[in-house]
Amino acid sequence: MDLMMLANEVRQSTAVDLRVVGVGGAGCASLMRLEELMFGSVNMLGIDTGTAASGLPSSMESLSIGSGFGSGGDPEQAVILFSEIESSVKDFVCDADVLIILSGLGRGTGSGLAPKIARIGKESGALTVAAVNMPFEFEGRFRNQAARKAFDRLRVEADAVIAMNNDDLSSLGDSKSSLNGAFQLADQNIANAVNAITKGLETGDVRSSAVLESLRNAGESVVLSAEATGTNSPHDSVLSAFGSASTKFATVSSAVIHVEGGIGLFPSHVAEVVNEVRQQIGRRAEIHVSSDRLVGMGQDIRTTIVLNGVQRLGEPIADLEHLMDGHMDEARKPLHFSGEIMTVRTRRPVLVASE
Ligand SMILES: Nc1nc2c(ncn2[C@@H]2O[C@H](COP(=O)(O)OP(=O)(O)OP(=O)(O)O)[C@@H](O)[C@H]2O)c(=O)[nH]1
Ligand SMILES: [Mg+2]
Structure with a gap:
């Protein structure tokens, strides 16, 4: 075809x-x-x-x-x-x-x-x-x-503005990466975010989609995206994505996560990603997850996270739970996992920052 x-x-x-x-x-x-x-x-x-x-x-x-x-x-x-x-x-x-x-x-x-x-x-x-x-x-x-x-x-x-600070990108790559390389990374990150949202929306009727609701009037959103490889790649990809953010987020109303990996990507990997994101943003935020297997990704995992309804109060995210009133389990929001990992696509070459 x-x-x-x-x-x-x-x-x-x-x-x-x-x-x-x-x-x-x-x-x-x-x-x-x-x-x-x-x-x-x-x-x-x-x-x-x-x-x-x-x-x-x-x-x-x-x-x-x-x-x-x-x-x-x-x-x-x-x-x-x-x-x-x-x-x-x-x-x-x-x-x-x-x-x-x-x-x-x-x-x-x-x-x-x-x-x-x-x-x-x-x-x-x-x-x-x-x-x-x-x-x-x-x-x-x-x-x-x-x-x-x-x-x-x-x-x-x-309805929503997803912002990415270019300064976050320069810290992602190696410090010698060129301006062009940084812009390529910027373009890639924005593309990943749009792809993540699209994948989240693709399931079910768009007019009643939970992802759509989470984006509607979400205010400020932030995109974080990173790739990792090796046995801890789900966990590492999330840490690396959050590590790239220049500020910490005091509150996050919802997160749209898209996980891409090779043919060895299993639901357990996706679950690990979700758990790690929960650690980062607390339990109150709604989470929507989708995933794709891409031929050519091998052992790599790429996690893209769009955080919606973000407020930056300068508080480290890890401290947020201490600010809450001890009703974490009651407050736990449902997890929307948009089903099976079924899509298999061919991965085109991805440009990375270079001299
Ligand atoms: N993602 C990305 N950002 C870029 C690129 N080039 C410049 N930027 C950033 O985007 C901002 C706007 O630059 P451009 O898009 O070139 O400007 P423009 O909107 O075309 O506006 P004018 O050329 O002044 O009419 C700059 O201040 C840079 O921070 C690029 O190739 N990719
Ligand atoms: Mg221009």
Whole structure:
């Protein structure tokens, strides 16, 4: 079976009408990485004021706006240009159950347009999730403030905003990894998060999906993702994912976990991952789990965790249980395990940070 047939089959078997928009240079780069994970099973649209959208593969829709020289780093300029394509974006979004917007915040196009597109998504009735990169500290106060402003607007316009701090990524890789390598990691992480959410949504009727409910009005979400190998890989992958976070989370309302491994991935491995996540976030959070076996992953396990309804109070997570009132078992929330490990897909090569 060729890839397009496989993609069509996946699309037909997916109850969720999921559409993804990548906006700006970073958003379009994340879109390309997501395509490698999802084999064309999801409708995608790339938008840019620069050249990024024109470089996207023909399997995706693309909209280039302005004269191709970007927004000059000015979100307001990007918003002015947006009127050129607003109706095309509405056409793309209409009838979607779930809209995911990918963007790097801090410059013009993504910061200006991601909130506009989120509003369109929500107005059309789609569950609207923005998955964004926050700039490196070294990119300066101006960009960081612009990113924060765009983030705050997204919190208003979208149902959930999944944020990933670029600074967390530089600590993940080796300190000599290049900026390009760090951006590739960023793109990969965002793609993993979207993949995790999609897998969680794929089971059952999307309109009544528990994952959807946990995302709706979740506020701030955080994505953590890591790979590990060896006998303790389930446990290690979770520790490494949490170890990459720059802050600790005082409260987490729910977690969407997606575990990928080779053909030797068993439910017991997935259970180990879940137990370890419980250790990290406490027992009150609802947990939704899905998993995939991917040909080519060998002994590796990749765990992606989307934490929803996150509040950062500077308290170490491990201390959280001491703050609670001793009714942990009563408060224990159900675990939603979305069934059998059945999907077997071929893994495409994954880029990692390199010189
Ligand atoms: N994930 C990812 N992030 C990137 C990449 N390049 C830059 N970034 C980050 O994303 C932020 C926005 O950069 P771009 O996406 O290039 O900017 P833009 O939205 O296209 O805006 P303008 O070019 O100013 O119109 C930057 O401040 C970086 O932190 C990339 O290739 N991948
Ligand atoms: Mg750009």
